[in-house]
Amino acid sequence: MPLRRHKPDAHVQWLRQEAGWVLQLRHDWRGFAPDGAQAAPAEVVQGVVRLDVGQLTGWDANLAPSLWALLAPLAQRGLALDLSALPAAVRAPLLLAVQAQGHPLEARPMRSEAGTSLFSTMVDSLRWSELRTTLAFVGELLLAVGRLGQRPRVFRWTDLLHQMDEMGPRSLPIVALTTFLVGLMLAYMSGAQLDRIGAPNLIADVVTVGMVREMAALMTGVILAGRIGGAIAAEIGTMTVNEEVDALRALGIDPMVHLALPRLFGMLLTAPFLIAFAMVVGVLAGLPAVTLVYGVTVPDYLHKSLLALNWTHLWIGLFKGTMYTLLVVIAGCREGFYAGHNAQAIGLATTRAVVKALVWMVTAACASTVVFQSLGL
Structure with missing residues (x-):
């Protein structure tokens, strides 16, 4: 599907597609904390927000709370979140945070990293x-x-x-x-x-x-x-x-x-x-x-x-x-x-x-x- 770039940033890239939006994480997130400049654009009002970590080169324990700062407003707007691409250590606390507030998640079977890691x-x-x-x-x-x-x-x-x-x-x-x-x-x-x-x-x-x-x-x-x-x-x-x-x-x-x-x-x-x-x-x-x-x-x-x-x-x-x-x-x-x-x-x-x-x-x-x-x- 064609993607359109929005608000370029060194660490965060919002990409628009037909079915929703893609939040692309880029470069090294160790020691990085997003601010208002990386927040979701106002046009993100419907569809599914999918995370892409293909260009993420490094992260630490602050990645989960930093992502939640970006995703919490989206969850409050009622958008479905697709967190399947995240590492298990980051995905687990975000799932708990989203589910605790009763917000929707993208219905998608989660793959077991242990079972699919080899292939x-x-x-x-x-x-x-x-x-x-x-x-x-x-x-x-x-x-x-x-x-x-x-x-x-x-x-x-x-x-x-x-x-x-x-x-x-x-x-x-x-x-x-x-x-x-x-x-x-x-x-x-x-x-x-x-x-x-x-x-x-x-x-x-x-x-x-x-x-x-x-x-x-x-x-x-x-x-x-x-x-x-x-x-x-x-x-x-x-x-x-x-x-x-x-x-x-x-x-x-x-x-x-x-x-x-x-x-x-x-x-x-x-x-x-x-x-x-x-x-x-x-x-x-x-x-x-x-x-x-x-x-x-x-x-x-x-x-x-x-x-x-x-x-x-x-x-x-x-x-x-x-x-x-x-x-x-x-x-x-x-x-x-x-x-x-x-x-x-x-x-x-x-x-x-x-x-x-x-x-x-x-x-x-x-x-x-x-x-x-x-x-x-």
Whole structure:
């Protein structure tokens, strides 16, 4: 339906449509309190008022009372309010306020955020508004790196060492188990086909190239998305709920430098070693299959693996794996800083961080594979 803009403002935009009005919330509402300039126009006398939060980049506990200051006059005029787009933590008190005064609400079934968060997060992660917010967050990270370069003494090296220990050595067992099983499965599947044409010696080529170039990096990213990405979102999200992030800002401490950069640098330093370890484990996992099932000797397998391996496959695998793990950290930090202000919001932020990291990794894997193959690499 065509929309007509009315009374432009940095945070509030009233849009007129055929069935009523749309109250569009924009930008960061943390610390923002609307005044008379953002009130509903006098023409809003009938129809349904629907809220749109697609361009809302941040909010705090004051969002609900601030919205009620805008919506209360509309409810008193008898207009129906559609609050389904609001986060649950904001929608619940507004519903109570509206229903307590006996004012109408738009009859619309409310979706369960817990039940639809997985699918909606997968779709929302590729929306332009979501990508724009994420790009803005990446820009904030880069600016934080620049500020750190000007004042390197404010960086906490103990936090960096702690993150490196958590992301590196403590992740080795689960990465080893996962990549071993994937390498073993890849050897069995490729061997079943190659043995039909009498070429079991080529199993080593398939396993080596597949693990080094693609699978080791991707599986490491998947494991770290669940283990590290969710943990980062939960940790920073809890600090956001407890207003510890706001306290850091009040003390003059940059939250991006204090919280995000140690995790980003820790992943950047440990990811190449973790991926190289996954490559070795995945290639060696093919030994049981080729020796016990297809009769290839251990020296032949190792010799064919070394012949199939080259520097191009190695650096492409390391590049992809490092890119995937950085996406994990960005997703975790982004969702943590933009989390809501209750316990449910922490769970939702954790889910969104993991799902977004997986969607971004698969998208990056497809795009990078097409690019490298087009370049003949």
